[in-house]
Amino acid sequence: MSDNQNLLAEQRRALILDEVRRRGGVRVNELTRRLNVSDMTVRRDLDALARQGMVEKVHGGAVPVSEPSSHEPGFEAKSGLELSAKEDIAKAAARMAAPGGAIALAGGTTAFALAQQLLEVPDLTVVTNSVRVADVFYNAQRAAAGGAAPRAGAATVVLTGGVRTPSDTLVGPVADAAIRSLHFDVLFLGVHGISVEAGLSTPNLAEAETNRHFVRSARRVVVVADHTKWGTVGLSSxxxxxxxxxxxxxxGLSAQAREEIAELPPELVVAGEPGDGTDL
Known part of the structure; x- marks a missing residue:
């Protein structure tokens, strides 16, 4: 990786995290050679990843953090991770929402990033079970209106009721009943984990049931998930x-993961690469 000495810290840490997860652990001296940076730089990167709960530092290197499948990080804990990747994903996914369409937007930090891109799509009807996503539209409309009536083309936002999770998502029977009665052109769905064997999964049992209703109610399902979600398995599929x-x-999605996905039905869109639609 001759160009890695010029990588931004966030990009470099993403590469380190990918190596840790793919190999089950790495040593500092291996990373210094692979990334062509100093020992001190690698140690600072490992310190930052450890503070975020992404790796566990051990003598001479780092290993993956072992989390129970029922562990559910809060919204704030996830919001600072993979920021540039989420922004790229949001830009690519936003092109799949047609003006005047009825869309569903489930919870999570990638969906939150997507909501900010969807502000530019006119006349949307947005159904969401995410308090954070609803606030994106509400705050934008309030700022634009300045106390007046909503501007022409502003989204109509429907927030389901339900019980709030650590991810600020509303789930449970109330949310399920609301979603069952509706039909969406497109569902944009963030996930805790995604794999060939387990499919889409979450550590929250009630959220899993609510997401099932979302999937059943949508004509088209678009999953928005950064590369760190691949290979992660939550408690409930x-x-x-x-x-x-x-x-x-x-x-950041590995070549092996791309090969696995190529044999499966979903169309793969890699944000930031040619063909993701953002260059049109």
Whole structure:
């Protein structure tokens, strides 16, 4: 990786995290050679990843953090991770929302990034079970209106009721009943984990059931998930990859994962690469 000495810290840490997860652990001296940076730089990167809970530092290197499948990080804990990847994914996915369409937008930090891109799509009807996503539209409309009536073309936002999760998502019977009665052109769905064997999964049992209703109510399912979600498995699976029409991810996705996805139904869109639609 001769160009890695010029990588931004966030990009470099993403590469380190990918190596840790792929190999099950790395040593500092291996990373210094591979990334062509100093020992001190690698140690600072490992310190930053350890503070974020992404790796566990051990003598001479780092290993993956072992989390129970029922562990559910809060919104704030996830919001600072993979920021550039989520922004790229959001830009690519936003092109799949047609003006005047009825879309569903489930919870999560990638969906939150997508909501900010969808502000530019006119006349949307947005159904969401994410308090954070609803706030994106509400705050934008309030700022634009300045106390007046909503501007022409502003989205109509429907927030389901339900019980709030650590991810600020509303789930449970109330949310399920609302979603069952509706029909969406497109569902944009963030996930905790995605794999060939387990499909789409989450550590929250109630959220899994709510997501099942989202998937059943949508004509088209678009999963928005950065590369770190690949290979992660939560407590409860709620859909298979056969239920997914499009998977939008980022350039950090490994070659092995791309090969596995190529044999499955979802169309793969890699944000930031040619053909992701953002250059049109």
């Amino acid at each position: 709620f859909a298979s990859l056969e239920d997914v029409d499009v998977l939008v991810t980022d350039r």
